[in-house]
Amino acid sequence: MIRLQCTRIAALLQARAAGLSQANALVLEEHLAQCRDCSEQAQLLDGLRALSDAGAAPLSSGARQRAVLQAFAVAERPSQPTAAGSSWLFPSAFGALAATAIVVLSILRQPDLSLRADYHLISGSLEHSVRAAESGEVETAIASRSGGVVALAHARVEFRSQTRAAWFGGARVLRLESGSVVADVDPAQHQAFRVDTARFRVLVLGTRFEVSSAAVRVTRGRVRVERPDGTELAELGPGDSYACPSAPCQLRKTTVVSAEPIAASSVVPEPPPVAMPERSNSPARVERQLDQARLALAQRNLARARELVSNVLGEDLQARQRAEALSLRAESALVAGDLSEAAAAYRLVAQKFANLPAGENALFASARIDAERLSGTRAQAGLMRYLLRYPKGRFVKEATTRLRELREATPAP
Amino acid sequence: MGRVVNLAPEFSAQELDQIEACRKGDRRALQAVFLAHAPYLERLLGRVAGSALEVEDLLQSTFLAAIHAFPRFRAEAQVRTWLARIAIRIAQERLRSASHRRRGELPDLEDSVDPRTLFDVSESSVDTRRQVQRLNHHLQAISPKKRIAFVLHVFEGLPIEEVAALTAASVTATKSRVFWARRELIKRAQRDPILRDIASEAVP
Numbered sequence: 199m200i201r202l203q204c205t206r207i208a209a210l211l212q213a214r215a216a217g218l219s220q221a222n223a224l225v226l227e228e229h230l231a232q233c234r235d236c237s238e239q240a241q242l243l244d245g246l247r248a249l250s251d252a253g254a255a256p257l258s259s260g261a262r263q264r265a266v267l268q269a270f271a272v273a274e275r276p277s278q279p280t281a282a283g284s285s286w287l288f289p290s291a292f293g294a295l296a297a298t299a300i301v302v303l304s305i306l307r308q309p310d311l312s313l314r315a316d317y318h319l320i321s322g323s324l325e326h327s328v329r330a331a332e333s334g335e336v337e338t339a340i341a342s343r344s345g346g347v348v349a350l351a352h353a354r355v356e357f358r359s360q361t362r363a364a365w366f367g368g369a370r371v372l373r374l375e376s377g378s379v380v381a382d383v384d385p386a387q388h389q390a391f392r393v394d395t396a397r398f399r400v401l402v403l404g405t406r407f408e409v410s411s412a413a414v415r416v417t418r419g420r421v422r423v424e425r426p427d428g429t430e431l432a433e434l435g436p437g438d439s440y441a442c443p444s445a446p447c448q449l450r451k452t453t454v455v456s457a458e459p460i461a462a463s464s465v466v467p468e469p470p471p472v473a474m475p476e477r478s479n480s481p482a483r484v485e486r487q488l489d490q491a492r493l494a495l496a497q498r499n500l501a502r503a504r505e506l507v508s509n510v511l512g513e514d515l516q517a518r519q520r521a522e523a524l525s526l527r528a529e530s531a532l533v534a535g536d537l538s539e540a541a542a543a544y545r546l547v548a549q550k551f552a553n554l555p556a557g558e559n560a561l562f563a564s565a566r567i568d569a570e571r572l573s574g575t576r577a578q579a580g581l582m583r584y585l586l587r588y589p590k591g592r593f594v595k596e597a598t599t600r601l602r603e604l605r606e607a608t609p610a611p
Numbered sequence: 612m613g614r615v616v617n618l619a620p621e622f623s624a625q626e627l628d629q630i631e632a633c634r635k636g637d638r639r640a641l642q643a644v645f646l647a648h649a650p651y652l653e654r655l656l657g658r659v660a661g662s663a664l665e666v667e668d669l670l671q672s673t674f675l676a677a678i679h680a681f682p683r684f685r686a687e688a689q690v691r692t693w694l695a696r697i698a699i700r701i702a703q704e705r706l707r708s709a710s711h712r713r714r715g716e717l718p719d720l721e722d723s724v725d726p727r728t729l730f731d732v733s734e735s736s737v738d739t740r741r742q743v744q745r746l747n748h749h750l751q752a753i754s755p756k757k758r759i760a761f762v763l764h765v766f767e768g769l770p771i772e773e774v775a776a777l778t779a780a781s782v783t784a785t786k787s788r789v790f791w792a793r794r795e796l797i798k799r800a801q802r803d804p805i806l807r808d809i810a811s812e813a814v815p
Contacts, residue, residue: 212789215768242800243765243793245809249746250658250766252739257653261667266645269674270638329679368704493687496776529782533772563783596787 204229205603206570207236211243317365322346324357338365342377353391356380378410383419397442398431399424407434415439426481429516484510484519491526495533503530521547521556528560532567541567552587562593569600578604622686630690633681641681645674648691652698658762659702669705673698692777699759699777706755745806749799753792760785761792 210218210226218226230237257265317326317338324346327339340348342357349355351370357363361377372379373394383391383402393400393409400407400414400421407416414423416434423431423440432440491506503526510523528543544567547560565580581601585594622630632640652673656666676697684693750758756778763774764785775785800806 208790208793209786212765212793213771215765216770217768239797242797242807242809246746246796246800246806247766249739249742249809250762252743257649257667257670262646262649262653262670265667265671266642266649266674268671269645269678270642272671272675273678368700490687492776496772497688498770498772525781529772532782559781559783562787566783566786592784593787596790 204233204236204607205600207233208239209570211236211240214240214243215247317367318349320347320349320354322357324348338367339363340365351391353381353383355382374409374411376411378408380408394426397426398440399426413439413441481516481519484513484515488519488522488526491523495526495529498533500530500534517551518554518556521551521554521560524550525556525560528563532563537567537570540564555592558584558588558591558593561587562591562597565597566600569604574604574607626690627686630684630686634684636678636682641678644690645677648694651691652694655695655763655767656698656702658766659699659759660706665705669698669702672701672705676701696777699763700779703755703759703778706759742805742809745803746800749796749803749806752799753795756780757788757792757795760788761796764789765793 207226207229210222213222214226230240317328317340319326322345323343325341325343329337329339340357340363342359342361345357345359345361347354347356350365350372351367353370355372356379358378358380361379362375363377363379364373364375365371366373369392370390371392371394372381379393381391381393381402391402393402393414395409395411397412398414400409400423402419402421407414407419407421414421414434416436416438420433420435422433425431431442432438434440487506487510491503491510494500494503494506507523507527507530511520511527515523524543524547528540528547531537531540531543541564544560544564548557548564551557551560561580561584565577565584568577568580578601581597581604584591584597585601588594591597629640629644633644649670652670653666656669656673660666660669673694677694680697684690688696750762753761759778760774760780763769763777764771769777771785771789772782774789775782778785780788800809
């Protein structure tokens, strides 16, 4: 049964630096004494780790100090627009000139920063500044006074005049704050692009469409319009438009043939701020609780993680959120070392949410737990089920390899 | 290496005062916090990026992001963990960007490295440096997501759940990334004439 153990030993070898329990350390030691392949791999990994330690040379104190000072210098450059309403969009002529000069200078002095934000000005004049969201994600505030065109990731986005938005390059999300934009998304990239407004959001793979705070119109391709909580409002094709002049959005889908821009006076009345009262089970609150549960799990604070998950499960949830909460419950059991409970919890997620990524994740995780518990037959059945259900899944390669190893390790009947 | 990231949000009164000052943008407090955590962040970024030149740049971006984000820091994690999360996020974004891929091979020697580490020019140190370069070369060939999960877990010794939290991925996905990165790196190292013998050498 040496080969079967090797799959488990690989995980222990990887986890050695993070620390093993005494029992696992003994299992590993015994196995390494018998298995030449694993022993060689262990020595090689040790050698590579020692090399990595040797290579992780500290910066000189000068370089470190320079990094800190330059960060302050960039942060203190007065190119950041303040979030104060219209006074920011309509500064005095002198202020506008000065702000433009500062922005141009700051772009010239830190060209890499704009690259990092995935922002490339194509034409027109747009003001932009880069800041970091709390998550560390780069957020680019973009403002247009008289219009301009910019490349954002794989999309070419035309900003109409008096438009303000924030671009999150990592998630490929443009949050429209006022005005309207025309987005032309390259379908060849096969990557999602989203425009969020306060009332709805528009998901797209490759198309051309125009979005204002209150309406969206599609010129080419297909887009999906959702409420901010992710529930679908409409799916639009070429020539379709969707208007949401008041909150909450009422489904009012119309087909238009005109190619004129969405007129500011007709479809795009500058909307009053949309009040989004936070209900006790609002999606934002649920997401926050799930984030906190994830954090508690990372801290190995299992009691807190379980409490948060139980709270969330008592709410009225979307399928994705319920799947996520149940997966976190399974992960809590996994971290606690209760593999039977973890496998059972994963199987439940796999069964209930087979069409969601969490379901796929869970089916593979339960099979892997079975493999690590040396339950070969059950692990093989689980991996087979995974491969049949998700022939193009994310873990196909690993499932195939593990299945082959398990089969090789199991003596023929 | 042991566990180096402490996620438990327990702060002393002094730390809380310092965090409050950082939230208000007090430059001296920010500088003290950054310099205190810089060695840890450098090591983390060094493992991920594999080049001191990149490390300095990534460190600067991390501090810049932290300056902007500090007013919204909710003290739900230790400052070091929070900074590490920002650093990893920034490194991930940078490594994914096309501009990084275009840069190609890394330089052998960077001026940002502590000069004290360069005084020793014995044959063995040259060999080690060459081996480190080969290791970095092979790590660069592994996709950023897998590489980051692997170096944090296997080299840096962070528990898999912490790696998952730092990289905003599920535990299962993180395990999978580590699994594939390990296989790929072992396969490459075994084929590399400079690295394949390190298993039999006594690496310090």
